[in-house]
Amino acid sequence: xxxxxxxxxxxxxxxxxxxxxxxxxxxxxxxxxxxxxxxxxxxxxxxxxxxxxxxxxxxxxxxxxxxxxxxxxxxxxxxxxxxxxxxxxxxxxxxxxxxxx
Numbered sequence: 067x068x069x070x071x072x073x074x075x076x077x078x079x080x081x082x083x084x085x086x087x088x089x090x091x092x093x094x095x096x097x098x099x100x101x102x103x104x105x106x107x108x109x110x111x112x113x114x115x116x117x118x119x120x121x122x123x124x125x126x127x128x129x130x131x132x133x134x135x136x137x138x139x140x141x142x143x144x145x146x147x148x149x150x151x152x153x154x155x156x157x158x159x160x161x162x163x164x165x166x167x
Contacts, residue, residue: 099157
């Protein structure tokens, strides 16, 4: 296995993150509730993790700013364009699979 330098690892992780965000932007047909039910995270989780990292580094980033970074537009605009009402099956699955706090 090739040994990576810390800078290489960070650069590759950043590239993978950018690719994931781009993929999620292109797949607006995949609803957040579907992501939560299948993978245990969604676009909002990703934006929260981004905000947490920024805040831990001393950069003040609020919820709406981090969501816009992930969604590529203001969250409310994305919702109006892409979010559908969740089915009763999706809601039931979410109740079973929702993150436990």
